Amino acid sequence: MHIDQLADALREQTAAFADAADAEAGTPVPSCPGWVLRNLVGHIGQAHRWSAGIAGTGQPSPLPDPLTADPGERDAWAGWLREGAEELIAAVGDGTRVVWTFFGERPSRFWLRRMLADTTIHRADAAIATGRAHGVPATLATEVITEGLELLTSPAAPQVRAALAGLRGTGETILLRSTDGPGWLITRAPTGPTFTTTDGTAADVTATASAQDLLWLFSRRVPPTDPRITVTGDAAGLDDWLALTVF
Structure with missing residues (x-):
């Protein structure tokens, strides 16, 4: 997917995640054992901001603990999530800047793809928890599987x-x-x-x-x-x- 397509898809999946997570903060998330919705929302907003910091500076940053993330009041979740996604998109820019990743230095688009994949899958987790539909287009599913295989097959x-x-x-x-x-x-x-x-x-x-x-x-x-x-x-x-x- 082109960098603009990745950005648009992250916006769409973040919005869909926010919609799916519109339920009581303590709702259990069966596909993420031990987590409740508040943890899942905190993780996504925290991960977007953490990866934005890396994409913006090019430097590594300690991996944050998702259980310490504070998404704020439930009514503010959607806006907080949207802000995190936009922060990441802005930091990645045209996607060509070489930055740190777990797999060595790579263009900053790495973090946009990684967070798109993470958000897409966790959007399903939120939907499973709240009984909502969680369909994704074939093109996006193909992108997320391919990105995952590229990581799993990396030396x-x-x-x-x-x-x-x-x-x-x-x-x-x-x-x-x-x-x-x-x-x-x-x-x-x-x-x-x-x-x-x-x-x-x-x-x-x-x-x-x-x-x-x-x-x-x-x-x-x-x-x-x-x-x-x-x-x-x-x-x-x-x-x-x-x-x-x-x-």
Whole structure:
């Protein structure tokens, strides 16, 4: 997605998140065990501002504790969230400035993509908590899955999270086959996982669904047994990948 598309999508998902989170602050969030809505709202607003600081200065900043974030009074949540998103968009600018990231120095658009992905998935968490719909366009679902795979297959991934070293393998393949866009073929090589986009190929295990439902599977918001997902082949290989990528 172009930088302007990323910015517009962040605005849209932040607004949708605010709408979905319009409920009592203490409402439990089942897909984020131990969290209530106030924690989830605090995390998103805090994360946008934290990443804006990095995008603006280019320098690392200590990772904040989401449980310490203060989103203010419930009636002010929407405005506070919107302000954080705009702060990030402004700090990223045209997206070309080289800044610090967990994966080494990268253009500042990294943080816009990262926060768009985080906001999109947590918008679903808020909707799950409050019983609201949380559909996303296929183009956005495709962007978020691709961004996530780029991070998981980065050589630096095990340095960021040691458990990701477990994604190495001996050539096992996983195909995420989208019914409304390109799919992704993941190969678990001895040196680390890789992926390519594909319209169809053979794999040890294949999960077939819409891009949106593949996103919910990829982010573990629905299980492989969900009726919207069709799994063929070695299901244990998919289960193992999902277990190793829990954050």
